[in-house]
Amino acid sequence: MSEIEALIKKLSPLMEEGSEIFRELAVFFGPGSKIATHQGDLAKFLGRKRLYRVLRLSGSSYKDCVYQLVDEHPESMEALGMLRYYTSPGGSIKWEDIESAEIALGKELTTNAYGWMPDAWTAFEGADGDGQDSSEKTHGLVAILAFDYGD
Structure with missing residues (x-):
């Protein structure tokens, strides 16, 4: 078990290791991220009653x-926290394109009051030579959302 997986288990002992959320949190906070992620965001994300x-x-x-x-x-606008990561097609990250997407997200959200805690993002390079020509390659976004399930 990696250090981050052990931390997820410590912070959320009832979360199943095989669950999609567990796997995606391990990816987000794991190795390979092009922007350093902060484990404090993990503790905030795995709050009580989520x-x-x-x-x-x-x-x-x-x-x-x-x-x-x-x-x-x-419904994502109602989330308490959002962690997201972008994946690049063909192994090359174009930072200006990600920045443009984040600016667009911010502009879209100005009409909705939101207070995601945490609100963090990172990026991962895609695999080179994935068998697609450049016109077929797709950009990816994985959003991990936390919602309050009430009392």
């Missing part, structure tokens, strides 16, 4: 993925 959901989006650009998140999953 339900979790993972959304996987893909599109022709990172911004396309963000618009899908906003348009097709309005």
Whole structure:
């Protein structure tokens, strides 16, 4: 068991190791991330009385993925916390495209009051030579959401 998996178990002992949320948290906070993630965000994310959901989006650009998140999953705006990571097609991250997507997300959310805690993102390089030509390669966004399940 990796250090991050052990920390997830410590912070949320009832979460099943084989669950989708456990696996995605291990990816988000694990090795390979191009932006350092902070374990303090994990502790905030795994708060008491929470339900979790993972959304996987893909599109022709990172911004396309963000618009899908906003348009097709309005419940994500009600989340208490959101961790998200972008995956690049073909192994090359274009940081300006991710920045543009994050700006678009911020602009879309100005109409909705939100206070995600934590609100963090990172990126991972995709696999080189995945058998797709450049016009077929897709950008990815995985959003890990935490919701309050009440009293």
